[in-house]
Structures are given as C-alpha cells and as structure tokens.
Amino acid sequence: MxxxxxxxxxxxxxxxxxxxxxxxxxxxxxxxxxxxxxxxxxxxxxxxxxxxxxLAQIPELHRIAFTQAHVRIGSAVTHAQLVRELQAIPELGGLVSAAGDSANPAVRQAATVGGNLCTADFAAADLVPALLCQDAEVEILTMEGRQFLSLDAFLGLRERLERAYLLVSVLVPRRPLASAHARLPLRKAGDYPVAIVSVAVERRPDGHMRGAAIAVGSVEAVARRWRGLERAVAGLPLDASRIHQLALDLADEFVGRDGPEVPGWYRVKVLPTLVRRAFATLQQH
Ligand SMILES: Cc1cc2nc3c(=O)[nH]c(=O)nc-3n(C[C@H](O)[C@H](O)[C@H](O)COP(=O)(O)OP(=O)(O)OC[C@H]3O[C@@H](n4cnc5c(N)ncnc54)[C@H](O)[C@@H]3O)c2cc1C
CATH class of the missing domain: 3.30.43 (Uridine Diphospho-n-acetylenolpyruvylglucosamine Reductase; domain 2)
Known part of the structure; x- marks a missing residue:
C-alpha cells in the first residue's frame, strides 16, 4: 500500500x-x-x-432470518457463518458447499455475502452461481429508496449503480430443492477456481427432474445460468453420466475468459466434468 x-x-x-x-x-x-x-x-x-x-457494527447486516417464504441473509454475513447456520437446511446444500470450500479458513471468517456479490471484477466468486441457481433476490438501498432485484438483474447493472448504494440482504426463496456446487481450483486450496458449476434441482415423485437450475461461474467475466443445458435436462432422470454427455454437446455456448492462470478454452473444457460432479453429488442423496 x-x-x-x-x-x-x-x-x-x-x-x-x-x-x-x-x-x-x-x-x-x-x-x-x-x-x-x-x-x-x-x-x-x-x-x-x-x-x-x-459494515462491521451494523447488527442487522450480520443476521440470517428464516420465514416460510425466504431465508434472508444479511449482507455482512460471512462465509463461515453461512456454513454454521445453514448446514441443516437441505435445499441450501450447494450454497453451504460454496461458502465452505471457498478460499481458506481465515478468509472465510471475514469474507461476506455482500462483498462476494458486489465485487464486479471478481469472476470467480463462489456464492454468485450458488445463489443464481436458487433464484435469489437482492435488497438494495440508495438515497432514492429500497428496491428488490433478481440477482441476475443486479449482476447486469451493478457496475452502473450509483456509488452510494448498499446491498442490505439476499433473499433466497424456500423451495423443495436439492442443490450442489462443484469447483475446480487450479493448484492448491485458497486459489480462485478456474470454473464453477452450481445446480439446484426439483424432483418429481418418480425421481425425474421437474426442472434444474444450472449456473456457471468463473468461465466468463460474469456468472450466468446455463439455459441451454437447463432446457435439455428438464424432465430427464437424475443421471449424472447422461447430463455430462449433454453438457459436452452444449459447452460451446460459453466463451472462456483468458487469465494469467489458464486460457479461456480450458475453462470451457472442464465445464462438463464439473456438471457431472455436481449432479453426481445430488444422485447420492
Ligand atoms: C487469497 C484469497 C482467496 C480467495 N478465494 C476465494 C474463492 O475462491 N471464492 C470466493 O468466493 N471468495 C474468495 N475469496 C474471498 C473474496 O475476496 C470474497 O468472497 C469477496 O469477493 C469479497 O468479500 P469481502 O466481504 O471481503 O468484501 P470487501 O473486500 O470488503 O469489498 C469488496 C467490494 O464489494 C463492495 N461491497 C462489499 N459489501 C458491500 C455491500 N453490502 N454493499 C455494497 N457494496 C459492497 C466494496 O465496496 C468493495 O468494492 C478469497 C480471498 C482471498 C484473500
């Protein structure tokens, strides 16, 4: 400095x-x-x-609250706190895994949900894809007032928001989902992941998937849902090998970002493997 x-x-x-x-x-x-x-x-x-x-001394930002409709996560909740307080909630397994596998234990004690979502230049943020596939909303406060935006919409405009804005909370709808998070760190624990896949699946009584939300992080500059693969897997059995094959066929929907650690094509190449890992985790439950 x-x-x-x-x-x-x-x-x-x-x-x-x-x-x-x-x-x-x-x-x-x-x-x-x-x-x-x-x-x-x-x-x-x-x-x-x-x-x-x-934000350290604002109590409401450090709380997680539960209603029938939502889990409301204050923006200053840390990754470690997410793991502690949400690990008993089955539908949020992917978010807990994203928070618990990111960075290293010391960083997880400090890094917050709000920081993860508001850092526009951080393509490898783990919580972003995990919350995208939960259809999360963010609560934003400016001098003009309070507004609720889908996380997707927020990611599209966060760089253009006026400077005096505060992300107050994240609202995660409560639904009967199963979710998982798969990431590929390059060398050792603590490195930013090369690519991330988060999935959230709603199953029908016959075990087939009613629908699947699939979000990809770190491959492009901003995390996003993989809509082509979501359409392809809707209604199928939860079969990680079959979904892996579909991911191989559809991966060219992404243009990987080049970085000092790996070239862009490599990020796209590892995506189908991460898709298989994430769905295999769900298959085990
Ligand atoms: C070595 C190392 C490795 C890491 N690896 C990973 C990883 O693999 N995956 C991962 O997800 N994270 C990782 N992190 C943590 C990562 O830095 C945080 O997840 C996050 O991006 C920043 O959170 P923060 O709370 O520290 O934010 P800060 O550093 O305090 O702020 C970051 C930015 O967000 C803005 N901001 C923060 N909160 C708000 C808010 N409520 N409203 C408006 N603006 C806000 C700030 O103004 C600033 O511009 C790593 C960190 C380190 C040091």
Missing part, C-alpha cells in the same frame, strides 16, 4: 447512517465489508479509496 493513504474509516451503527456516510463521501469513499478483496487492491495495481464505510 505504499504511497496510498486511507484517511477515514467510518463505523456507522445503522444502515441509514451508512448510506448517509456514503452519500457524503461521494466518489471519495466506498463500503468495506470483510476487506478480503479491498486489501488486495495493491496486487491488482488498483488505488485504495481515501475513505471506507465499514
């Missing part, structure tokens, strides 16, 4: 105070959640902001 100075760390105790601080700072400040992305700015050759608005 040589030559870069943070002049202000604001520690509001309510969401309204946080928003007011962000608004006052204008372009001179931004949100700080777990800081696991922010602290690596110098490695990415990005400048630090002069000021940050910490």
């Amino acid at each position: 040589q030559g870069q100075q943070i002049t202000g760390l604001h520690k509001p105790e309510t969401v309204a105070e946080a928003l007011a601080a962000l608004s006052d700072l204008g372009g001179g400040g931004t949100v700080m959640a777990g800081a696991t992305w922010i602290m690596r700015a110098p490695f990415r050759r990005e400048p630090m902001k002069p000021a940050y608005v910490s």
Whole structure:
C-alpha cells in the first residue's frame, strides 16, 4: 500500500447512517465489508479509496432470518457463518458447499455475502452461481429508496449503480430443492477456481427432474445460468453420466475468459466434468 493513504474509516451503527456516510463521501469513499478483496487492491495495481464505510457494527447486516417464504441473509454475513447456520437446511446444500470450500479458513471468517456479490471484477466468486441457481433476490438501498432485484438483474447493472448504494440482504426463496456446487481450483486450496458449476434441482415423485437450475461461474467475466443445458435436462432422470454427455454437446455456448492462470478454452473444457460432479453429488442423496 505504499504511497496510498486511507484517511477515514467510518463505523456507522445503522444502515441509514451508512448510506448517509456514503452519500457524503461521494466518489471519495466506498463500503468495506470483510476487506478480503479491498486489501488486495495493491496486487491488482488498483488505488485504495481515501475513505471506507465499514459494515462491521451494523447488527442487522450480520443476521440470517428464516420465514416460510425466504431465508434472508444479511449482507455482512460471512462465509463461515453461512456454513454454521445453514448446514441443516437441505435445499441450501450447494450454497453451504460454496461458502465452505471457498478460499481458506481465515478468509472465510471475514469474507461476506455482500462483498462476494458486489465485487464486479471478481469472476470467480463462489456464492454468485450458488445463489443464481436458487433464484435469489437482492435488497438494495440508495438515497432514492429500497428496491428488490433478481440477482441476475443486479449482476447486469451493478457496475452502473450509483456509488452510494448498499446491498442490505439476499433473499433466497424456500423451495423443495436439492442443490450442489462443484469447483475446480487450479493448484492448491485458497486459489480462485478456474470454473464453477452450481445446480439446484426439483424432483418429481418418480425421481425425474421437474426442472434444474444450472449456473456457471468463473468461465466468463460474469456468472450466468446455463439455459441451454437447463432446457435439455428438464424432465430427464437424475443421471449424472447422461447430463455430462449433454453438457459436452452444449459447452460451446460459453466463451472462456483468458487469465494469467489458464486460457479461456480450458475453462470451457472442464465445464462438463464439473456438471457431472455436481449432479453426481445430488444422485447420492
Ligand atoms: C487469497 C484469497 C482467496 C480467495 N478465494 C476465494 C474463492 O475462491 N471464492 C470466493 O468466493 N471468495 C474468495 N475469496 C474471498 C473474496 O475476496 C470474497 O468472497 C469477496 O469477493 C469479497 O468479500 P469481502 O466481504 O471481503 O468484501 P470487501 O473486500 O470488503 O469489498 C469488496 C467490494 O464489494 C463492495 N461491497 C462489499 N459489501 C458491500 C455491500 N453490502 N454493499 C455494497 N457494496 C459492497 C466494496 O465496496 C468493495 O468494492 C478469497 C480471498 C482471498 C484473500
């Protein structure tokens, strides 16, 4: 951080105070959640902001609440907390696995759901595909008011949102699903994954799939649903080998992003294997 100075760390105790601080700072400040992305700015050759608005002391952002319709996850809930508090909820197995396998134990104690979803340049974020295939919504607060957006829509416009915005919570609908998460880290635990596949499946009484949501992360710049494969597998038996074959046929729907760790074609090449792994996990249950 040589030559870069943070002049202000604001520690509001309510969401309204946080928003007011962000608004006052204008372009001179931004949100700080777990800081696991922010602290690596110098490695990415990005400048630090002069000021940050910490979410650490806003209790409502650190809570997970359950209603009949939703699981509401406060934006400052950490990956470790997700694992602790959601591991008994069968339909969220994929999200728990995404949170529990990402990064390393120390980072998981700090990194938050909000940071994962709001970091526009982080293609390899694990929670994004896991929440995309749950049809999650996000609650966004700006000086103009509160709005709820599908996660998909939020990902499309997060870079264009005005600076003074706060992701307050993530709403995950409660449905009778089974879900799983498969990722390919390149070398060792803690590396960003080369490719990610998250799936959520609703089964019919005969065991066939009523529908499957399949989301792909880290392959392209922004995670997205694999609609072609979703259409192809709807109504089929939950058979990982058969779905793997379909994934091989349809993988050219993706254009992989080149990166320092691997070329783009490699990310696409490993996708069908991850699809097979994710569905095989569901087959075992
Ligand atoms: C070595 C290492 C390896 C990692 N590997 C992985 C991995 O494999 N998979 C994975 O998913 N994660 C991984 N992470 C963690 C990753 O950095 C976080 O998941 C996430 O991207 C940042 O979360 P954070 O809470 O630390 O956010 P911060 O660093 O505090 O903030 C990141 C950005 O989001 C904005 N922001 C944060 N919260 C909000 C909010 N509520 N509203 C509006 N804007 C907000 C900030 O202003 C900032 O621009 C890794 C981290 C490290 C250090």
